[in-house]
Amino acid sequence: MDRVLLAVEDLKTHFFYDDVTIRAVDGVSFNLREGETIGIVGESGCGKTITGMSILQLVPMPGKVIGGKILLRLVDERVIDIAELEPRGREVRKIRGKEISMIFQEPMTSLNPVYTIGNQIIEGIRLHNKISKVHAREMAISLLSEVGIPKAEEIIDMYSFQLSGGMRQRAMIAMALSCNPRLLIADEPTTAIDVTIQAQILELLKEIQEKRKMSMILITHNLGIVAEMVDDIIVMYLGRAVEQGNVIDVYDNPLHPYTKALMRSIPRLGDRQRRRLPVIKGSIPDPHSNLKGCMFQPRCDKAIKSLCDTEEPSLIEAEEGHYVRCFLYGKKEVDFYGP
C-alpha cells in the first residue's frame, strides 16, 4: 500500500487583481500514498484551504492555479495532471466528488438551506452513478448511518438548519463519501464544531479512512490534533511549505524556527490553566507586501543578517525525508544557479 496516489509538485495558485497579485500558494510539493494521511498545518491565511481547493480546481475567481503539477493516479493506472484541466471542464468535474471529495470548515453554511440533507446527498450519488432515485436514497440512508447519525431514515428528510453542528458535519462527511472517493480533503473539519464533539468527528474520519483504505489530506491550524491522525505533515507559512516530513520526525525534531514556535504554542494535557501559551511574536505580514528574502525572517529570532533578509531559502532535505526551508540548515547552491 505505498503507491503514490497524488503527487503535487511546486503548486502555485495566485489571485490576480488589477493592482496586486496575491500569491496564496507559492510552491507546495508533496506525495500522498494510497491509504495514508497528510496533514497541512499553519496559521490562518497561510494558504491551506487554497491548497486543498487547487487540487480540485475549485479556487474562486480571480484565483487560478498557475504553476506546478497535480498528478492523480486513476483507477485504470492512467495519471492525469489536474493542474492542466480547465476549472469548469468536464474532466475535472468527473474527478470532483468521485475520485476526490472535500469537506469544509463551516458545516453551518456548507449545506444548502433549501434542500433536505437527503436531497443533497442523492444529487451527488446520481450525478456520478446511473442509478434510480430509490436506490440512491437507500445508499444515502446507509451512508448517514455509517457516519454515526442515529435515525438516518428520519434525518435524511430534514434540513441542515434542523441539525446540530456536529450532525451537519457528519452529513457533510456522508455526502463526501457517497461516491467512494479515493482521496478525502478535510479542511479544518472540526474548527467550527463544539469542542466536545471535535474528538468524535476526528475519530470518525480516522475510522472511515481505515475501513475504506482511503487517502486523506487533513487541513488544520491546530498542531495538537494532527499527531495521531497523520503520517506526514506539511507546515505552511505564507503560501509556502517551510517544513515537511514524517510526522514523528517533525514532532520530535522540529527544524524551522516557525515550526518550533508553533510547537511551543500547543496546549498540552496537564497544563496549568494559568500557564500562558507562548505566542509567536509579530503578526503575519500582508500577503501582498513585497517582502524580500525569507518570509518568516521579520518574526524570526534566529534570522541571519544580510542573508535571510535578502535571499529566499529553498526547501532542502535536512534529514532523510525531512525537509526544511531555512538557511540555518545550509544552502543548496544548486537550487539557486540551476543544474
Place this chain on the structure above:
Amino acid sequence: MKSLGRYILDRVFQMLPILFFISVVTFVLLYIAPGHPLAYYLDPSLSPEELSARSEALGLNQPLYIQYFKWVGGLFRGNLGWSILRGRPVEEVIMERIPATLLLMGTSLIISVSVGVLLAVISAIRPYSLLDSFLTFLTFAGLSVPGFFLGILAIYIFSGRLEWFPVGGMSTAGQDFSFFDLLRHLFLPSSVLSFINICGFFRYTRSGLLEVMDEDFITTARAKGLSETAVVVRHGLRNALAPTVTLLGIALPSLIGGASVIEVVFSWPGVGTLMVTALYQRDFPVLMGCMLITTFFTLVGGLLADIVYALLDPRVNIGG
C-alpha cells in the same frame, strides 16, 4: 411553528388597518384638493343657490366623516359609490377597465419575470464577462430612461415612422373584435412595459444571485462535480429567488405606477388611464375607487409574494 394557513390569515388581518388608513388618507387628500367637485361639469351659469342645492342633494354638504362613513358603508355592500360625472356606479366603471389592465400587466409580468431571470442566470454563470457587462449596462440604461419617454419613442418609431403598429388603444375603431387586432394593439405597450420590468428583474435577480454564489454551499455544490449551470440554477437561483420575490412584492406599487404611465401613453383603456382621467375631471368617487382597488391588489400581491417566499424557503415554514 405556524402553519401556512394561519400565516396567511394573520396577513389578511394585517391588511385591514392598512386598507382603512389608505382609504382615509385618500379621502381627506381628495377633499382638501382645490376646486369644487361639481365645477368641472356643471353649467357655469348656475347660480350659487342652485349649486348649493345640487351639492345638498348629492350629500356633498354633509360633514366629512359622514361622507366617509357613507362611502365605507357602501363598500361592504360591494358599492364603491356613484360617479356623478358618468351617472353610473363606480364599481361598474372600474370593473370594465380591469380586464385591459390585467391583460397588459399580466402579459408583461410573465415576459419580464422569465426573461429577466433567464438573463440573470446567464450573467451569473459567467460574472463580469463581456456579456454580463453588456447586460448590466443595458439594463442600467433602461432603468435610467423614464417610461413615458420610452413609450413615446416606441410610438414615434414603430407607429409613426414604420407604421407597423397602431398608435394606441386596444382595438381598431369600427372594426369587429379580432384576436389578431388585439395582439397588434397589445404588442407595443406590453413590449415597452416588459423591457422596463426586465431591466428591474434582471438587476434584482443578478445581484441576489451573485451574493448567493459567494456562499459556502455553492463551493460544496461545485465540489460534487456539478456543472456551473446546474450550480447556478439548482443551488444559486433557488436561494436567490426567495428574497427577489419579496422585493417584487415591495416593488408592486411602482410596477403598477409604471404600468399606469404606459397605459396613459398608449391610451390603453385600463384602470391607470381611468385614474388619470378621473383626476383631471375631479371625479372623486371613481378616483377613490381606483385607489382602493390598486391598494387592494398591491396588498394581495405582497401577500402572494410572501406565500411564494414561504414555499421557496423551508426555514419560513418549518422555523429554523
